[in-house]
Amino acid sequence: MLLKEIKDIFHKELGAIYPKEEIDSFFYACIEHYLKLERFILAIRPGIALTKEEEQPLFEALSELKQEKPLQYILGTAHFMDMEIMVNENVLIPRPETEELVRWILDDTRSQMSDVRSQKSGVKNQHGDDETVHPSPLNILDIGTGSGCIAIALAKNLPDAKVFALDVSESALLVAQQNARSNGVDIGFLHQDILISQFDAKQVFDIVVSNPPYVRELEKKQIQKNVKDFEPETALFVPDEDPLLFYRAIIEFSEKHLSKSGKLYFEINQYLGEETKALFNTRNFSEIELRKDIFGNDRMLKAIKK
Known part of the structure; x- marks a missing residue:
């Protein structure tokens, strides 16, 4: 299946739950996480096709998104202060x-x-040298x-x-x-x-x-x-x-x-x-x-x- 067709399916299946921009964000986060593809890939390779093995995690994620499960729990990671933080249902998603x-x-x-x-600064030690500050x-x-x-x-x-x-x-x-x-x-x-x-x-x-x-x-x-x-x-x-x-x-x-x-x-x-x-x-x-x-x-x- 073509990658752009899967993107269309994301919008069709999730359109009643999420805004268009958020669905785009979900889709691009998924292809980056599972396929290591940048979000601009469809602009330069609109005809890119996926194997069944490559499609599977995307459709599994889509199924969980339809249940309104947070994307961070689906992917297992969240961003916080320029860091990647592992998350699961035992911890809150960082805000x-x-x-x-x-x-x-x-x-x-x-x-x-x-x-x-x-x-x-400027404090001298017993030898008259500047004293190094070690808080x-x-x-x-x-x-x-x-x-x-x-x-x-x-x-x-x-x-x-x-x-x-x-x-x-x-x-x-x-x-x-x-x-x-x-x-x-x-x-x-x-x-x-x-x-x-x-x-x-x-x-x-x-x-x-x-x-x-x-x-x-x-x-x-x-x-x-x-x-x-x-x-x-x-x-x-x-x-x-x-x-x-x-x-x-x-x-x-x-x-x-x-x-x-x-x-x-x-x-x-x-x-x-x-x-x-x-x-x-x-x-x-x-x-x-x-x-x-x-x-x-x-x-x-x-x-x-x-």
């Missing part, structure tokens, strides 16, 4: 909003490191790591940092470990439930970051089928009567295990920005900042330990 959170952390950290170097390595903890995308991005961009990643799901940790290996970073993985975690009192982190479950059950009707039916519920949903339970637990954890002037970063429910911010009112934190994402939704929050 662009989460990239914004990571970039916020990186901008803050690099700015802080630059300030430290500036403050120490202490940062200890970073990602709580609810899932695919490991946040921890891995931080480890790749802050190579001197010691990065740890925690999750309650052993299946998720297996995915995260594979992603750390394939992206060439060393991360300490911890299998724990943050709601009942028991850390050594001496364990202290300079940065704690989390994208915990935050979607209320009442919001399920707003969630698209490809998310609701395929992504792991335990990583998404929280009870209506206590939607901020993970944030409260992580704040309490951070009061004990975040260093003085250490930073806590959250991805948050866009409808509960002020409520999440209010959790810090009686806590040992300052400079609480609520930040919007590129879509104008309350999405990120930062606080600094006093």
